Amino acid sequence: MPVNFLNSPFLTVTDVTETDHDYHIKACAAYDPVNCPTCKHTGLVGFGRNEQLVKDLPMHGKRVGIYFNTRRYRCKSCGTTFLEKHHEFHPERAMTNRLVKWIGEQSIKRTFASIAEEIGVVEGTIRNIFHDHVEMLEQAVKCETPKWMGIDEIQMIKPRGFITNVQKNTIVDVLVNRNQETFIKFLMGLSDKEKIQYVTMDMWLPYKNAVNSVLPWATIVIDKFHVVEMVNEALDKARKTMRAELTLKQKRGLMHDRFVLLKRESTLSGDERIKLDGWVLSYPLLCEAYRIKESFFGIYEAKTTREAGDAYEQWQKSIPPELTIHFHDLTRAFQNWMPEILNYFEHPVTNAYAECLNGLTRVIDRVGRGYSFEALRAKILFTQSGFNFVGSAANLHDQDAREPQCIPRETLNFGSDMETLIRLIEDGKI
Numbered sequence: 450m451p452v453n454f455l456n457s458p459f460l461t462v463t464d465v466t467e468t469d470h471d472y473h474i475k476a477c478a479a480y481d482p483v484n485c486p487t488c489k490h491t492g493l494v495g496f497g498r499n500e501q502l503v504k505d506l507p508m509h510g511k512r513v514g515i516y517f518n519t520r521r522y523r524c525k526s527c528g529t530t531f532l533e534k535h536h537e538f539h540p541e542r543a544m545t546n547r548l549v550k551w552i553g554e555q556s557i558k559r560t561f562a563s564i565a566e567e568i569g570v571v572e573g574t575i576r577n578i579f580h581d582h583v584e585m586l587e588q589a590v591k592c593e594t595p596k597w598m599g600i601d602e603i604q605m606i607k608p609r610g611f612i613t614n615v616q617k618n619t620i621v622d623v624l625v626n627r628n629q630e631t632f633i634k635f636l637m638g639l640s641d642k643e644k645i646q647y648v649t650m651d652m653w654l655p656y657k658n659a660v661n662s663v664l665p666w667a668t669i670v671i672d673k674f675h676v677v678e679m680v681n682e683a684l685d686k687a688r689k690t691m692r693a694e695l696t697l698k699q700k701r702g703l704m705h706d707r708f709v710l711l712k713r714e715s716t717l718s719g720d721e722r723i724k725l726d727g728w729v730l731s732y733p734l735l736c737e738a739y740r741i742k743e744s745f746f747g748i749y750e751a752k753t754t755r756e757a758g759d760a761y762e763q764w765q766k767s768i769p770p771e772l773t774i775h776f777h778d779l780t781r782a783f784q785n786w787m788p789e790i791l792n793y794f795e796h797p798v799t800n801a802y803a804e805c806l807n808g809l810t811r812v813i814d815r816v817g818r819g820y821s822f823e824a825l826r827a828k829i830l831f832t833q834s835g836f837n838f839v840g841s842a843a844n845l846h847d848q849d850a851r852e853p854q855c856i857p858r859e860t861l862n863f864g865s866d867m868e869t870l871i872r873l874i875e876d877g878k879i
Contacts, residue, residue: 455505455515457537463518471569472511477518482533485524492525499532504544504568506551512569515545542578553582557827560820583823586831592621592864594641598667599800600650600660602627605825610635615649615798619864623826629655636663647798651675652786671790672800673749679779680745681711687738687775699731710739713746738772745779754791761787829865 454462454474464475484491498520505513517538523530534540539549548568555564556579565572595614602608603623610624610631624631636642636659649670650656660669688710706728709721717725728736744764751757761783768776783790793799820828 454508454513459535459537460515460517467511470511472508472513473516474505474513475516475518478520478533478535481520482522485522485527485529486531487529488524488527490524490526493522494525495520496523496530497521502543503538504548504570506545506548507567512567514569542574549578552578553585556582556824557831561824579824579827583827583831586827590831590862592619592862594639594644595621595863596644597647597649597798598645599672600632600648600656601800602653606822609822613800613867614863615647615800617863617866618868619866620829620870621864623829625822627653627655629659632656632659633662636660647796649798649800652782657789668792668796669789670792670796670798671786673793674800676783676790677746677749679782680742680776683776683779684710684738684742687772688735690775691732691735706735710735710742714743734769734771737769738775741768741772741776749793751794754794757791757794758787829870 454465454472455476459479460476461479462474462476466473482493485493498518501517501519503515503517505515507513517535520533521530522533537545537547539546542549544552552564552568552575556575561572561575561579565575568575593614595616597615598621599611599613599615601611601613603611605623608627610627612621612624612635613619614621622635624635632655639645642664643666645664645667647670648656648660648664648667649672650660652671652675657669660667685707688706692706706724709717709724712721725736725739741764744767748757748760748764751760765780768780
């Protein structure tokens with residue numbers, strides 16, 4: 450009798466054939482069925498046999514096929530005929546349960562084509578198992594609803610909605626788009642949405658409408674990063690307009706002007722300060738635009754909402770008529786979103802993860818070519834080694850203080866840690 454390659458007490462291996470790329474293993478059930486699946490009667494008689502090919506986990510770098518000698522039975526009581534079923538075989542696929550589980554886990558980390566080649570099936574089969582695995586994970590993996598929720602977007606083939614836990618710097622969910630209806634559906638589906646107290650976002654109206662519709666008690670805070678980004682864009686717009694009117698010789702005199710003008714005055718090097726001072730006489734309007742940009746940053750040094758509002762009014766009045774058109778988008782946005790922008794000074798909630806988010810976008814753009822949105826989303830959300838786990842406070846309190854090393858019986862999952870996730874993707878581990 451051949452060695453039981455399959456490591457299963459419920460299967461008896463009768464023959465093993467090895468080729469250059471495959472193991473062909475013939476097997477049969479170690480135990481006969483005891484009763485009829487229809488009437489539960491124990492009187493059964495054999496009624497023929499059928500060979501069934503079932504794929505199993507690869508071994509020794511080779512594909513494994515089990516040729517299962519399936520026996521057909523007939524019940525003496527009700528006359529029902531049936532094929533014996535093996536509980537280690539998947540009911541819907543010609544694979545073992547352990548292979549289906551393995552494929553699901555590997556499909557989060559690897560390409561479908563590489564798995565299909567290793568197993569010896571078509572890529573569509575791997576894709577179907579992947580979708581079933583992700584659906585199962587959707588039900589099993591639940592993230593804690595954050596007190597401080599961040600809403601943003603990330604470029605994954607096209608803009609996608611991005612939900613984060615601002616306090617934990619983790620990813621809670623990735624939505625198929627950033628439409629208002631999509632965000633309303635997501636927020637409505639949160640079982641404990643009353644936990645959310647603050648929502649930080651950029652100035653995208655569908656986000657605001659969705660939050661006001663589902664979370665009317667939550668305070669909306671426009672992230673500081675998105676506001677100051679607009680003043681930098683306004684300065685750059687003014688710079689390009691002015692350069693267009695200069696001669697080639699004058700443009701050479703403004704070499705690397707963009708890098709100098711977009712830097713904060715406190716971070717300028719000695720050479721950059723000399724350049725800026727030299728431009729004051731030749732290009733006074735350009736230097737005035739830089740002064741306006743710097744004074745706008747001073748608004749965020751205010752301690753209260755009232756101080757910030759007054760500082761903004763003074764800043765707006767200081768804009769020369771020649772530069773009004775360049776800063777129009779910023780002033781209009783500030784007027785339209787003033788309550789939400791000024792909320793920052795009472796509740797300084799900010800998307801501190803912005804740099805991580807940009808890094809994640811670059812990594813996905815580099816390694817994600819050819820992946821579908823569903824595959825990229827699964828890599829981000831369901832990589833277990835990237836989760837931010839913490840022990841439940843109640844359980845930690847219940848544990849014996851004499852056992853400080855004991856593991857909490859329950860843990861809270863706050864989502865995928867962005868820095869860890871980027872590192873795993875760059876290292877090729879997912």
